[in-house]
Amino acid sequence: MKLQLAAENSGQKAYCRDGKRGRKSDSVYQDLKRKIVTGELTSNCPITEQALAQEYGCSQSTIREALMQLQLNGLVVRRGYQGTFVTDPSVLEAKLLLKLRIDIETAGIPGAVRSMTRDCLEELRDLDRQMDDCQARQDFFGCSELDREFHLKLFRSSGLSVLEPILVKTSLVLHRIMIPKAQLDSIWNLPGVPPHSSILDALQQRDVQAAAETLKNHILMIAAQSAPDIYGDVAGEHHGNFQTGPARILDSGSFRSQ
Template sequence: MNVHPTANTVSQVKTAEGQRRPRKSEAVYQDLKRMILTGQLTSDSPITEQALAQDYGCSQGTIREALMLLQEYGLVVRQGYQGTFVTDPTPLEAQLMLKLRVDIETTGIVETVKHVTPKDLEELRDLDLQFEGYRAKRDVFGCAETDRALHLRLFQVARMPALEPILLRTSMMLQRVMMPGPRSESAWTKPNVTHHSEIFDALEAGDEALAVSTLKAHILSSAILLAPQFYGTDLRRLQQEFNLPPVQVVNAAGR
């Protein structure tokens, strides 16, 4: 299972979002997504279909398709004749999105423990190797694409398909919050985060409580590393804010 985050794809591809698109709109979509997530495109000025069509040498219809996909994932908002603008999440929105992601993923991993297979773990560890490769190259966008694919694959094992689109959009919006900020060399070489491998080890051991705690620690420590302006620098405080058990199913009588 390989993730190819480059925009210059010359054939039809299936992305981490799981949808097939014509190659030109795919290339435009991927390139615009890269520029938004890395902070090269901001909310300061509108994005117009005509200007983009000239830049990419394609029709406005192709640009419109790419922009609609970006809107679907919450990265832009279209405002009629005023143009299309990159979304700019508020601190409150950033907090709510992080809470939503933690709730969905920690609930999901309880189910993942029940269903995960050695083949699933092999795929997850392969994605982690790809992630580490992009990290070694200081490839911000490559890391983001692979990390999102890894977490979506982890959640897919839980067999909760109705929530996958919500998790995908939430994860991408959180990357919009976390990625554009500056990153120190130590954040690349010695990131103070709980690593993916610790989550996989807990899954392999069949330890539900450890899987939940390591996944939560991974998400929250990453948020502090990449977006302290939104989430602060105190991991213990942030963990206390999110110190709620995963959602559990109750029967019809509410018991």
């Protein structure tokens, strides 16, 4: 199955011809991120600034800025004179990243339940609807962007802001691992995966344990089915062993308007 990408290759050079260099590097970064996350760019070949500058119609300094941002987010690594390469996480690294993501996101659930508002909940449901639209168009990079926005917005409700950059990087690298490996049309439409709506329903009920358990299973099942060679044994190891600490069902009540 070939991924149908949101951006057309024929329009790549237009990314860099308007606006200031900062905006140009952002556009290049976004397109390179798309290529890496969907598997169009792999770790097999070096990425050279000169070739990219020619491809995108930009200066090498603009390309360098984009590559630095990709490196900060864990998508590329610079190897001196050998060049820049797409990262290729080991099985151990991939498993640790998954565990880290689950630990961070589930730790945020109690705070998210306490602070969740009706407006925030509706915004999360709207992001989920936008993901459905992207899946219908087979825009899997768009799904990736919206999925990470969904999970980050949910986590921001927890108030654990120091952990946000770690979650951003971890989620992005995990998508880079899982999306190219998926054999089906979308990693978010795999059988048995609890949908985002189930997480939101538990949040609306202010049920900490149910929300955390559903979130954990959502992340685990996507990983296990999209990349079974890496995560096939992980779901079994962790299923049923999750603890949220002193999780409790908060008193239900109306969500506050922002």
